[in-house]
Amino acid sequence: MEAAPERQSPVRGRWTFRRLLFAAVLLALVVRVSYVAGAKKGPCEISTKPVKWIPTECAVGDQQFYNGEANRLAQGDGFVVWGIPRGQHAPPAADHPPLTVVVLAPMAWLSMHAFGFVHDPSNVTEERYYMALLGTLLVLLIGLLGRKVGGARVGIAAAVIAALYPNLWMSDGLIMSETITGIVVVLALLLAYDLRDRPRPRTAIACGAMCGLVLLGRAELGLFIPLLLVPAALGGRGITRRQGVGLAALALVATTVVVAPWVAYNMSRFKDPVFVSTNDGLALAGSNCDHVYYGTAIGLTYLEPPCIDVPEPKGLDQSQVSSLYRKRAFTYMGNHEQQLPLVVLARIGRTWSVYRPADMLYFNLAEGREHFAILAGIVAFYPLAALALAGGWFLRRRRQGMLWPLVVPAIAATVGVAVTYGQTRFRAAAEPSIVILAAVAGVTFWQHFRPNPARADDEDDDAVAEPALT
Numbered sequence: 507m508e509a510a511p512e513r514q515s516p517v518r519g520r521w522t523f524r525r526l527l528f529a530a531v532l533l534a535l536v537v538r539v540s541y542v543a544g545a546k547k548g549p550c551e552i553s554t555k556p557v558k559w560i561p562t563e564c565a566v567g568d569q570q571f572y573n574g575e576a577n578r579l580a581q582g583d584g585f586v587v588w589g590i591p592r593g594q595h596a597p598p599a600a601d602h603p604p605l606t607v608v609v610l611a612p613m614a615w616l617s618m619h620a621f622g623f624v625h626d627p628s629n630v631t632e633e634r635y636y637m638a639l640l641g642t643l644l645v646l647l648i649g650l651l652g653r654k655v656g657g658a659r660v661g662i663a664a665a666v667i668a669a670l671y672p673n674l675w676m677s678d679g680l681i682m683s684e685t686i687t688g689i690v691v692v693l694a695l696l697l698a699y700d701l702r703d704r705p706r707p708r709t710a711i712a713c714g715a716m717c718g719l720v721l722l723g724r725a726e727l728g729l730f731i732p733l734l735l736v737p738a739a740l741g742g743r744g745i746t747r748r749q750g751v752g753l754a755a756l757a758l759v760a761t762t763v764v765v766a767p768w769v770a771y772n773m774s775r776f777k778d779p780v781f782v783s784t785n786d787g788l789a790l791a792g793s794n795c796d797h798v799y800y801g802t803a804i805g806l807t808y809l810e811p812p813c814i815d816v817p818e819p820k821g822l823d824q825s826q827v828s829s830l831y832r833k834r835a836f837t838y839m840g841n842h843e844q845q846l847p848l849v850v851l852a853r854i855g856r857t858w859s860v861y862r863p864a865d866m867l868y869f870n871l872a873e874g875r876e877h878f879a880i881l882a883g884i885v886a887f888y889p890l891a892a893l894a895l896a897g898g899w900f901l902r903r904r905r906q907g908m909l910w911p912l913v914v915p916a917i918a919a920t921v922g923v924a925v926t927y928g929q930t931r932f933r934a935a936a937e938p939s940i941v942i943l944a945a946v947a948g949v950t951f952w953q954h955f956r957p958n959p960a961r962a963d964d965e966d967d968d969a970v971a972e973p974a975l976t
Contacts, residue, residue, distance in 0.1 A: 523658040527649045534645035534669035538678045564630045565875040569681040574914045576610035598775040600784045605723040606683040633681050634748040640687045641678025645669050647692040651941045663945035666746030672882040684934035687723035698738040698911050705742025718764030726922025733912045737796035776825035787828030789836035793927040805852025807927035856928025890944045897946035912939040
């Protein structure tokens with residue numbers, strides 16, 4: 507009688523997983539550095555006096571804000587309007603949540619003091635390679651989250667997909683919020699699973715703090731607090747309802763401790779209340795006007811007249827200008843209530859590439875993305891999304907409680923675009939979940955159709971703690 511195959515030891519399985527994950531992370535680094543080196547122009551020369559906060563033609567759209575604001579912060583100016591020359595009065599600014607700027611500022615400081623040989627007075631070149639490194643870290647975290655969700659094979663498959671997926675490496679070549687926000691999103695998901703499986707006060711504090719950072723990355727992701735944080739604390743395994751309430755309260759306190767300093771800072775320097783950013787008024791005004799309510803541009807945004815033509819009298823700060831834009835947007839929505847549901851559907855459809863996806867080939871060029879990268883992202887999204895839907899179905903059937911945290915980023919992203927405008931990059935917080943669910947489907951199909959399905963499963967060191975998908 508033939509002996510049963512020997513099961514892989516936990517130590518050997520752990521070592522194999524680490525080696526394969528390292529290979530996937532190395533692949534991710536090569537892809538991202540190659541993209542920045544090959545597709546991004548540099549060094550970024552400027553035609554005016556080389557003051558380090560000046561942006562260049564290399565940075566367009568919101569990249570100019572993140573680059574310029576990080577440089578001002580690195581120079582000790584705080585969060586001020588970045589486009590005003592140093593030495594002149596610069597009003598306070600909170601155009602976007604602060605996390606990305608804070609993470610970029612150390613690299614900006616190093617660029618000013620240690621990387622002078624790059625000859626890029628704007629620091630754009632250094633910050634792009636820095637973002638490539640952060641994108642590589644995101645791939646590592648996606649692999650670890652994949653292992654938490656479905657075992658080592660899912661973790662390795664997720665890391666490889668993430669390394670090659672255009673919608674991830676394309677963001678990693680830009681000085682934008684998507685990569686940095688993606689890191690804290692994946693960390694929040696990892697901590698939420700840990701809080702559910704091993705409910706402890708320190709885990710609740712860590713998860714609450716990470717959800718606070720997620721909010722400081724993108725304002726709409728504040729939905730992580732009621733949709734992810736609180737359910738993870740209340741639904742911890744082996745605890746009473748009272749204990750769950752206590753953990754949830756502790757987590758919410760941690761979130762407040764992280765977010766409160768930024769809110770207090772804004773309240774002390776603006777005339778109107780500002781919680782996370784002043785960008786909501788501009789986004790609402792640009793997304794609620796005739797230009798983007800009717801015709802082929804429905805569901806997009808337009809930051810030019812006639813959408814943005816509110817007069818800005820002297821003496822108003824960003825908070826007051828935002829209030830003017832916000833009031834204008836609400837008035838317009840009230841006057842076009844019948845068209846609003848159709849516009850909301852168009853926004854959601856554009857974000858998830860089910861409504862006029864080809865428009866993004868041109869719309870995203872204005873943000874510094876290349877035509878070939880945008881096209882690659884659109885083409886890659888559809889098979890990956892189909893696999894993700896299958897993976898979600900498999901996970902819901904076979905791994906109770908594992909699916910919901912992965913769905914939360916998609917819900918938050920959808921709600922966010924429903925109230926502003928449709929854009930594929932706004933689903934960036936959900937891209938790690940899409941990758942992991944696609945990996946779940948791929949591994950499940952492979953296990954089902956492999957040549958010798960009767961062979962004993964040699965999942966890995968997680969097999970003891972995490973049941974196999976099949």
